[in-house]
Every structure is written in structure tokens, then in C-alpha cells.
Amino acid sequence: MRTIRRVLLTGGGTAGHVNPALAIGSVLAGPETKFLFVGVRGRAEEEIVPREGIPLKYVRASGFPSALSLETIRFLANLIMGTAQSLILLVRFRPDVIIGTGGYVSAPVILASSLLRKLGLSQARVFIHEQNAVPGKLNRLVGRFAHQVLVTFPETLSYFPQNGAHVGYPLRKRIAGIGRDEARQKLDFSIPEGRKVVFVFGGSQGSRVINRALVDALRYLLPHRDSLFLVHGVGLYKTREYDAVRDTEERLRRQYGPVELEQIESFYLRRAYFHNIELLYALSDLVVARAGAGSLNEISAMGLPALIIPKSKLPGDHQVMNARAMERAGAAEILYEQIAPVNGKLDEFIDGKVLADKILALLDDPHRLEEMRRRSRSFLNQDALARIERRIRGTDAEPLREFIPGTQPPETPPLLGNGALLQKLERALAEQGSAFRPETVIPDPRDLEYLKSRAGSLLTSASWQQRNLGVKLLGLLNADDKLPALLTLFFDREPAPLFQRLLGGDFKQVGFIRRNIMTALIRLNRLTPEVEKALLLGMEDPYYEVRAEASRATAFFGDRLSSPEPFIAALQRLLKDRVIEVAAAAAESLGKLGGEKDVLPILLGLKNARFWKVRAAALRGIYSLVERGKLTDFSLLEKEIPDFILTSTDFTPQFEIKSAYSRLMESVSEKKEGRAQ
């Protein structure tokens, strides 16, 4: 066993990185041990670390930039500067052990220590603890320089094949077994006996989506007020865009009358922040929370069933990955943030009724809750701190690449990225045609649900390419709950910037997006009055591909349209379109709509159309009329249609040798199969 006298802790930015570092530090403490904490000025560590009586020094650091930009230069400058500062700190403090808990804060210290080690100036052993299922970019990078990377989730080991070790999450000591009665006594408010307690919170800062959803959900929870008690940690977040407490109060008063409010107060308690969260954990029957590694581990340590609402659009979608790990273990259920129109703008959103139903369904099923409770307790191993201590003190070093027994992650193929998913879906669509179902590509319904929500979150992206990708994915994934979001995007007529308009641009939701929304309407196959409105608008769109696709979509809905007249009139206008692709699409679509009286004369009138593609489309339209049994008088038809084949400027070539070749090959392969059987 090594003696450890000098410990350097580093990590921070948020409490989620600082607390694990302090927890690890606490088990290494001895009478002789000296600590130094290295962090960044103005972040969470400035608040928390001095309270623990540990000296704190600052270095410069900033987060890994998402794209190449001015940020990149700032990042590199900070990294070099921070590493230089760390060199000085390391030479002065001469630590035996360095413990980094991530965030970008620990990167310069670890780089500096590996520099010193190369020069033979330092013997410090370096440990990194990774809290999330998907490690941050910087942790992935500096992980190579560490002696061991201690991870919380077994899935994470694949990122550190050389030096990873699965240990679990170092929890603060005070989150530990407190009995219900003890908690009830210590609490500074009272919860009526016999109520089921649901604790809802979105981390210390609070979550806008959860707060708003819970206020909306109260309406549906109100009838159950005699058996239910809600505790809501609203959060401390307070900026100009969103003030957690004020927004929640206003929303409450806007949505509920005085009588209702009074009823609500009888089963709903809210505070900006709870200082003794462990008491609430001890009393809860169900927790509704975000999926930060800290929250999940506390929930698991307390053995609580959870309804997790992971925050979307984080780097590597790490909250979702955390939540999915817990869901796979059977300890939690997930509710994904959805994209939906909020006051005419697309935003992340959870429907209050969906949240209420989910809470009630869980509470109504005690067996399921008990099962989740049991699995939650074993989801994350409980003695992570002991395990970490053994590793750092060197009594338990080999083998490194291991899982804690019984936590082997199930073999799940990694989820596809959005681009790759689109390719795969499009290929499947091309192969399977009308039999295509997204389930054939994504068999796991839980994966499918997540992918739908992820595709939806693309709709609010700043880049039109990403929004367009989202539109295509939603159509192919058959996400019909996203129909309102797609329509909101389609009806959004915000103009593009002037210099783009001068070059042929029109709206912020560019032509491709609008065209692909029309295509998605076909895939979603749901006809509402709003959809009909969109089709009519689409046929008047300034961009020709939208007009053509809207005509095709109109034809697809065909007889299901509430009244065909306005559609026939719109299609008839499109026959004169200056783009023949549009005119042809309109002509073909007309055949799916009306009958002998209204549509046939229009289509027959196209017999002298200048372009053969329009004439051919008209013939296909008339064919549809015949097939749909709309025609009674065939003599007129027989008299008129020969006029259509004036001449054509195109033909399809046929290579006789190629058809002979393929006939031969087919016959050979048939014979071969026959012999094989």
C-alpha cells in the first residue's frame, strides 16, 4: 500500500464535476495528507471548495470548441497558458497523486503532469474519473496520459481500452441510508400520511422543460390529490431569458383559477432549492429528474424508481446515453423531450398530460415500482468510493480492463448518427418500396422513440441543412406526433436574408425543407385540416419543387380530401406552370382526384400541350380515371386520345445484346438453384 501525502484534485465548471473530486479526496484524507484543488476562476469550484477547507488555485482553461472558429484560437491559447500555469503549480506542490474529474478544467493539469513525467521531474500517478456514459472530448484526449481512467458506466470502458477501469460513481457521504421516519422528522415541512410522494427536480439550476411540463400536468393530477404529494425543486436559474421561479409562478396563475390553485396547494409543494435533498430522496416513491450522472447515481444509491427526462442536444447526447443505460437496467423509464410549436415557435417541450399519465401509470403499478426499486439499487454499484480508494492506493491495480461482476453491459450496437441513419432508411425504402416500415430498420421500439426525438430536435437547429435532415428523418421514421412541428416549419414564412433573396433564395425554411415536408406528409399519411391547408399553400409555393411535390401529395391523399374542388382548381392552375415538371405532376395528380365531369375535360384539353412529358402525364392521369371507374362514356375518350401522341423527342434505348445477356444469366442462376435443391 502506497503512502499518499500530497493529493492534487482538479476538475470543475459545475458541481457535477467538483463533488466527485471532493468525494474521492475525502477517502484519501489522513492526518498527514495535504490537498490542493486546481480549478477555474468564477465557476462552481470557487463556491464549493473553500467551504471544505481545501486550498484552491486557479489556472486558465476553456471548453473544447464545437467548430473551427475564433473559439479554437482562444481554446488553444488557454490550453497552452493553463498548462504553463499548471507546470508551476505541480513543481511547487509535488503531488503523489493527481485526480482529475473532468470538465475542461482538469485538462491543462494532466497535460502538464505528463510533460513533467516525460522529463523525469514527476512521479505523480494520474487518475481520471469520468462521470458520464459518453466521455467529453477533452477527457478522451487526456485519458491517454493517465495511469488509470476510472469510469462510472461499464459502457464507457470502450473509450479507454488501454487503461480504463469500471468503479462507479463517488457519491457524497451524506447521500446514504436514511430511514423514512427519520427523514420525516428532520424535514421542515410536513407531508400528509398515506400519500405517494413524487419528487420532481431538474438539477440545482432547474429545468425549464420539466418545470413547465409539471405545471401543465397538475391539471391531470388534480383528481388524484388525495393519494398524491408532489415536491418540486424549481431551481435557481435566473437570467433574462428564463427565471425559473418567476416563470413557474406566472404559469401557475395563468393556467389555474383561484379555486384550483387552492386545491393544488394541498398536494403540491415547490421551492427554488432544497438544501437537504437526501431527506426528500428518502421519502420519495418516484423521482422525476434530469439524467446528469450525479442525479442518476444519487437516485440509484437511494434505490429509487425514476422517470428520467434527459436534456437533449448536449455533446454526445450524454444525458440520453446515461438515461438509456439506466433504462436498460430496468431501473428507470424515459420521457424524451419533444419538438413542438410553443407560441408559434418550435421549442423543446413535454406535454403535461403525457407526463401526468406516465407518473400515474407508474404509481398505479406497485409491482413495477418495486422491481424498479430493486434494479435501481443494483444498477450502480454502491461501494464505488472503496473501489476507487483501493485503485489509487495501489492495492487493487490489475487487471485494468474489467467490469464490476454482473454489470457487463448488454451487447447493443451503437446507435447510428443522423446522416448514417438517413442513408440506411433511404436504402431500405428503395428496397422495400411501399412495404417500408421504420421498424424493419430500427427494431427496438425504445431506440426508435429516441431517434424520433433526436430527429425532432434537429428542427430547431440554426443550420438549414440540419433542419432539412430532421425533416427527412421524421418522415422516414414515421414520427406522426411531429406533424404539428413539421407544419409549423412549413407555415413559417420568415424571409431569408436579403443577399440570399437576391440570388434566388426566398424563406428561412429553404426550398428543400419545404419540399421535403411535402414528401414527409406522404410518409406520415395523416390527413388533417391543417395538412390540407399546407397542401394548398404548397401548390402556390414560389419554389417549383414544392409545387410539384405538393401536387403529388395531393394525389396521394386523393379521395380522402374533405372536398376536392379547391384542390382541382389549384392543380388546374399548375397546368400552366412555366416549369414543365410541375405541369406534368399536376396533370398526373388530377387523375387521382375528380371524375368524368370536372377532371376529364381538363386532361383532354392537354392533348396539344407543347411538351410530351405533360401529354404523357395527362395520359397517365386519364388512365387513373379509368382505373378508378370514374368514366362511363368511352367513345369520346377513344376519339380524343390518339391526338395525344403527336411526336416525342425522347425514347428509351434498348441494347439487344444486354437483354440477351441478362436472359441467359437469369436462366443459368435458375438452373443452378434447381440443382442445389
Place this chain on the structure above:
Amino acid sequence: MIYFLGRYLHPHFDSFSFLRLVDYISARSIGAALTAILLTLYFTPIFIRYLHRRGFVDQARATGIASASDKAGTPVMGGAVMIGCILVSCLLWCNLANPFLLAVLIGMVWFGVIGLCDDIAKMRARSGDRGMSESKKLLLQAVFAAGLALFIVGPFSPLPASQAGAFYVPFLKAPLFNSIWFYSPILFFFVLVVGNSVNITDGLDGLAIVPSVFVVGVLGVFGYLLGNAIWARYLNYPYLPGTGELAVFCSAFAGAGIGFLWFNAYPAQVFMGDTGSLAIGGCMAVLSIVLKQEALFLILGGLFVAEAASSQIQDKIGIRWLGRRIFLRAPLHHQMQHNGLAETKVVIRLWISAGILALAALATLKLR
């Protein structure tokens, strides 16, 4: 070689006096054209069978137009045999010490080799969309363009010192400006644009080669006239001694081009591939530059300009940036097909247009 042999033999031996003919550019031009035609007619079928055996055949590209996919399996790299025949013919009939000629030949081969690498990369990847990366190709082309700019405006320029930085436009006698600092960047981008324009045009059977022959043929006429003091003065052009030799090259090119068309005509038995199209683009660019006819190329090579411009506007401005198609389809010939014209009709109509443009360019000779 015949040129050098003739120059050596006829002054010394009376029996070889008929070899005086090699002193005449016109005679050598005819010889070069005939040689190139015969060579291509002989070697192309052999080469086609060779390409087939080696599997150097066209990999279909996802354009969504049926007639293209029908032809998947046609050998590419036919341009290689064309370039080879031009080189052999030039070796026989040209004065290889002529710096103009050398610049053109180097340009053609440089671009041809880039195309060759691209073709081979596409074969390896078994996909028409995955050749050499666009940026790599552009970089290699830029190296040549920069080298050419240094050569033209530098101390070893084959042009008279007063002409090195001159930029002429059609219908004007005097240069628009004469400054190597303005001229060099124009030259640089001209090489890149023209060098790639044939590649973009080469999408249908016979579409690229016939307009190329028109363009190079007209440039050959320019070379012949500008390299002749009397004609140049009569037509009010700057006299560029030595460019007459380019007429021989252009004839060889026209011969090889017609020989290639023999096999490339619809339905094609062989495609020129990037090897051919980049090589043609490269030599057209150098020809226009050494003859000081960069601005004329807008008319003369109007078809290539339109094809390249439509393709780039569609892709770079429309699809990548504005999020919409600006043309129904691009390049131009796809647009015509999309509107319902058969491939053969598109090709012949574009030939006619290219011919009209070539005649218009020729007409500017006297209109100054």
C-alpha cells in the same frame, strides 16, 4: 521527327527536295491530322478490348437519368489513347523546340495525368462518385496554373516582352490593360475554370469531343494567323512569332478527336473519361493563353462556359447555400434531358450551338 529529318535532308540532297514541304505549316498540319486520325482509328479498338479485360469500365453514377444507367459498363479512359496519338503525331510533325508547343503539350499531359489518377481511383473504389478528392485535383491543377503564370509573365516568356501582361478582348484593337499584376491572377483562374469545364460537359456520348474540336480548330487558325507577320498586321493583331507551330498541334488534335468520335458516337463504345476531358481542358486553356485569346474563349468555348457555370451555380450557390435548385437540373445538358429531349437530340443541338459559337468567334478576326 519528320520535320527535323526533312529540314536536314532537303538542303543537302536533291533527291529529297520534295521534303521542302516540311517548311510549310499547312503541309505539316495536314500530315499531322491524317496521322492522328489513322492512329486513333487503329489503336482505339485494341485499347477498348484491353480496358474491358482490365475492368476499367464506367461505374454508374447516381444521376437518376435512365439512359445513363443503361450504359454502365462502357470502358472509360479512352482519352488516354487520344492523347497518345496526338503526342505521337506531334513528335513526327512538329518542331519540338518551339516553346509554345511545349507549353501546350505539358499542359495537356499534366491535366491528363491528373484525370488518369482520378479514373483509376474511381475504378478502385467501384463508384463514379468516389474518385480523387476535388480539393486534391484542384491543388494539382493550381500548381500547374501558377507555374504557367510564372512562365508567361516571367523572364523566359516566349511572348514578346510588350505582350506578356496584355489582356485582349474581342472587337478591340488595343489590349484592355497591360499589367502582369492584373493579368497573372486572371490567367491563374482561367486555367482552373477552363481546365475543368470540359470535364463537366463530358456527360453524354460525343458531347464533349465535337465542340472541343471546334474550339481547338479555331484556336489553330488564330495560331497560324498570329504567327504570321503579314496576316497579323493585316488583321490588326499583335504579331506573336512562333505560334504558327500551334496550328500543327491543333490539326493533330482535330484528327485524333475525329478518330475518337468514330467510337464515342452514340451509343458510345468508349468514354474519354477524366483522362481525356481534363487533358482537353488543359490544352484548351494553355492554347487560349499563349494566343492571348482568354476573353474570346467566352464566345468560342461558350458551351463549355455555360455547362461549367450552370453546374457550379447549381451546386455551390443553390444546393449547398440557398437550399434550392436554381436550374431544374445541372449541368445544361441534364436540364435539356430533364425537359424531355433524347440524349441524341441534346447532343446534336449542342453541337450546332457550339458550331455557331465557333463561327462567331472566327468572325471576330476581322471585326476589330
